[in-house]
Amino acid sequence: NAGVMQNPRHLVRRRGQEARLRCSPMKGHSHVYWYRQLPEEGLKFMVYLQKENIIDESGMPKERFSAEFPKEGPSILRIQQVVRGDSAAYFCASQGGLGGSSYEQYFGPGTRLTVT
Amino acid sequence: AQTVTQSQPEMSVQEAETVTLSCTYDTSENNYYLFWYKQPPSRQMILVIRQEAYKQQNATENRFSVNFQKAAKSFSLKISDSQLGDTAMYFCAFMRYNNNDMRFGAGTRLTVKP
Numbered sequence: 001n002a003g004v005m006q007n008p009r010h011l012v013r014r015r016g017q018e019a020r021l022r023c024s025p026m027k028g029h030s031h032v033y034w035y036r037q038l039p040e041e042g043l044k045f046m047v048y049l050q051k052e053n054i055i056d057e058s059g060m061p062k063e064r065f066s067a068e069f070p071k072e073g074p075s076i077l078r079i080q081q082v083v084r085g086d087s088a089a090y091f092c093a094s095q096g097g098l099g100g101s102s103y104e105q106y107f108g109p110g111t112r113l114t115v116t
Numbered sequence: 117a118q119t120v121t122q123s124q125p126e127m128s129v130q131e132a133e134t135v136t137l138s139c140t141y142d143t144s145e146n147n148y149y150l151f152w153y154k155q156p157p158s159r160q161m162i163l164v165i166r167q168e169a170y171k172q173q174n175a176t177e178n179r180f181s182v183n184f185q186k187a188a189k190s191f192s193l194k195i196s197d198s199q200l201g202d203t204a205m206y207f208c209a210f211m212r213y214n215n216n217d218m219r220f221g222a223g224t225r226l227t228v229k230p
Contacts, residue, residue, distance in 0.1 A: 035218075042120075042221055042223050043220045045217035045218065048217060089159060104166065105211075105218065107153075107161035109158075109160050110160070
């Protein structure tokens with residue numbers, strides 16, 4: 001059973017370019033979370049999605065950031081017109097459901113974004 | 117809002133000895149989950165141990181155990197017989213029951229010395 005996959009593992013973008021980060025959840029999981037980790041800090045929640053729905057985007061910046069989880073394919077976190085402050089590690093986690101025994105979130109290896 | 121506090125930015129321990137990492141949290145909820153994650157230099161987030169708030173018994177996973185004090189809102193991690201491979205950042209995390217996002221502490225950097 002493959003774990004949560006994220007690609008690319010490392011991404012370098014110049015200021016003003018777009019960054020696309022992909023996350024494939026564990027098989028059978030329909031809940032996806034995105035977190036951002038700035039250097040020397042803990043993870044900060046950004047957005048929670050289910051298939052074709054954004055459930056909670058309260059942690060996501062209002063501008064330049066968007067996320068989707070289409071019916072088919074991976075979840076995408078998109079950052080437009082990147083700035084140096086966007087440099088961070090972005091983690092995706094998947095979950096089977098809420099409550100019961102399926103509450104645990106399984107993390108992918110992360111994508112390290114560097115903006116030059 | 118829930119907050120998670122890890123008051124020890126860095127700690128060190130001699131190999132084979134025991135170390136305790138502290139974590140406190142603030143919530144008005146009665147049902148929730150608590151977690152300790154390990155993040156080695158590879159940056160992969162690895163679940164170390166979890167605790168459901170409704171369970172009074174402290175969770176244990178091999179050399180890792182927790183001291184969960186619900187009234188005090190404290191959730192410390194004890195690592196026994198420390199090994200060099202335990203060197204990592206350790207994050208405490210809180211999640212409300214039937215909710216979505218996890219709240220993480222700022223982390224404790226643990227170094228196990230030979």
